[in-house]
Amino acid sequence: MTAVDARNTLTVLRARGRLRGSVALLGPAFVAAVAYVDPGNFATNFTAGAKFGYTLLWVIVVANLSAMLVQYLSAKAGVATGHDLPELCRLFLPRPASRGLWVQAEIMAMATDLAEFLGAAVGLNLLFHVPLFPAGLITAVVAFGILGLEQRGYRRFELAIVGLLGIVLLGFLYDLVSVRPSAPAVVSGLMPGLAGSDSLILVCGIIGATVMPHVVYLHSALTKSRIACRDDAERKELLRFQRLDVVIGLGAAGLINLSMLVVAAALFHGAASFDGDPISAAHEGLGRLVGGGAALAFAMALLASGLSSSSVGTYAGQVVMQGFIRRRIPLFLRRAVTMAPALIVLALGLPPTASLVVSQVVLSFGIPFALVPLLLVTRRRDIMGVFVNHRLTTATAGVVVTLIIALNAYLLLDAAVP
Numbered sequence: 001m002t003a004v005d006a007r008n009t010l011t012v013l014r015a016r017g018r019l020r021g022s023v024a025l026l027g028p029a030f031v032a033a034v035a036y037v038d039p040g041n042f043a044t045n046f047t048a049g050a051k052f053g054y055t056l057l058w059v060i061v062v063a064n065l066s067a068m069l070v071q072y073l074s075a076k077a078g079v080a081t082g083h084d085l086p087e088l089c090r091l092f093l094p095r096p097a098s099r100g101l102w103v104q105a106e107i108m109a110m111a112t113d114l115a116e117f118l119g120a121a122v123g124l125n126l127l128f129h130v131p132l133f134p135a136g137l138i139t140a141v142v143a144f145g146i147l148g149l150e151q152r153g154y155r156r157f158e159l160a161i162v163g164l165l166g167i168v169l170l171g172f173l174y175d176l177v178s179v180r181p182s183a184p185a186v187v188s189g190l191m192p193g194l195a196g197s198d199s200l201i202l203v204c205g206i207i208g209a210t211v212m213p214h215v216v217y218l219h220s221a222l223t224k225s226r227i228a229c230r231d232d233a234e235r236k237e238l239l240r241f242q243r244l245d246v247v248i249g250l251g252a253a254g255l256i257n258l259s260m261l262v263v264a265a266a267l268f269h270g271a272a273s274f275d276g277d278p279i280s281a282a283h284e285g286l287g288r289l290v291g292g293g294a295a296l297a298f299a300m301a302l303l304a305s306g307l308s309s310s311s312v313g314t315y316a317g318q319v320v321m322q323g324f325i326r327r328r329i330p331l332f333l334r335r336a337v338t339m340a341p342a343l344i345v346l347a348l349g350l351p352p353t354a355s356l357v358v359s360q361v362v363l364s365f366g367i368p369f370a371l372v373p374l375l376l377v378t379r380r381r382d383i384m385g386v387f388v389n390h391r392l393t394t395a396t397a398g399v400v401v402t403l404i405i406a407l408n409a410y411l412l413l414d415a416a417v418p
Contacts, residue, residue, distance in 0.1 A: 010229055011234075029075070035215040041210070068247065070397070079242065105324070114345065120307050170297075207407065368404060
C-alpha cells in the first residue's frame with residue numbers, strides 16, 4: 001500500500017471522529033449532483049413552469065428519485081470492483097458494443113457541453129453584460145482552473161464543486177422565498193398528469209437534464225479508488241456512506257430543480273410578458289416583479305451552475321475515453337473539441353434557451369446507452385461478488401430504463417405523425 005493509500009484508508013478516516021470522519025467520506029455524489037442542476041435544467045424547468053404552471057413538478061420528483069437509484073448503482077460498481085463503468089464495459093462487453101458506447105458517449109459529451117457553455121455564457125452576460133461568444137471563452141478558461149484543483153487532490157476539486165453547488169442552492173432558495181408560491185398549487189403539481197402532447201417534449205427534456213449519461217459513468221470513477229478498503233466488510237461500510245452521500249447530494253439537486261419550476265410557475269405562468277428567450281425573460285421578470293436581489297441571485301446561480309458543470313463534464317469525458325479505449329488526450333484538446341458546437345451556437349446568435357432544451361432532449365436519448373450497461377454489470381455476481389444487485393433493485397432499475405426508452409419512442413412517433 002502506498003503512502004497516499006495509507007492516508008485514505010477507511011480506518012484512518014474513521015479515526016478522525018464520527019462527524020469529521022463521516023464528512024470526509026462524502027463528496028462524489030455532490031460532484032455528480034452538479035450535472036443535475038446544470039444550465040439545461042434552467043432551460044427545461046423555467047420553460048415548463050412558464051408554459052404549464054405546476055403541472056410537471058411530479059416529473060422532477062420521479063426523475064430525481066430515478067437519479068438517486070442510478071447514481072448509487074454507479075457508485076456501488078466503483079466501490080465493489082475497483083473499476084469505473086467504462087472500464088467494466090470494455091472488460092465484459094463485446095468489443096463492438098464497447099466501441100459503440102464510447103462513440104455515443106462522446107456525442108453526449110458535446111450535447112452536455114452545449115448546455116453548460118451556453119448557460120455560463122448567459123450568466124456572465126446577465127451579470128456583467130459580456131457578449132455571449134467571449135463569455136463562452138471565459139467559461140472555458142475558468143473550467144480549466146477548477147479542473148486544475150483535481151491535480152492537487154480530489155478533495156480540493158470536490159470542495160470547489162460543493163461551493164459552487166451551494167451558490168446555486170442559496171440563489172434559488174432566496175428566489176423561492178421571494179416569490180411566495182401557492183402551497184395548494186405546488187401540491188397539485190406533484191400529482192402525475194400532462195398538459196397535452198405539447199408538454200411531452202419538456203418531460204423528455206427534464207428527464208434528459210436530470211438523469212445525465214456522463215455522470216453515470218463518472219460516479220463510478222469517483223468512488224473506485226477514492227477510499228482504500230481492505231475487505232468486503234469495509235466496502236459494505238463505505239457503501240452505507242455512499243448511500244447517504246447520494247441522498248444528500250441528489251436531494252439538494254432535486255430541491256433546486258423543484259425551486260426553478262415553482263419560481264417560473266409562480267411568476268410567469270399565463271403572463272403575457274414572458275416572451276422571447278425564457279432564461280433572459282426570467283431574469284428580467286424577477287428583477288421587475290420581485291426585485292434586483294432576486295434577479296442577481298438567479299444570474300449568480302446560473303453562472304455557478306455553468307462553471308461547475310462544465311468542469312465536471314470535461315472530467316467525465318476523460319473518464320469515458322480512458323475507460324472505453326485506454327486513451328487520454330490533453331484536456332485542452334478535449335475541451336476544444338467538445339465545446340465547438342456551443343461556440344458555434346454562440347457565434348451564430350441562435351436562441352440560447354431553445355438550444356439548451358434541444359440539447360437536453362438529445363441527452364434523454366443517450367440515457368439508455370449508459371443505464372443498460374450499468375444494469376447489466378451490477379446484476380452479474382461474477383463481476384460484483386457479494387455486492388450484486390438484489391432482484392428488486394434490478395427490476396426497479398429495469399422499469400426506469402424501460403420508461404425512459406418508451407418516452408423517447410413516443411416522442412419520436414409524435415414528431416413523425418403530423
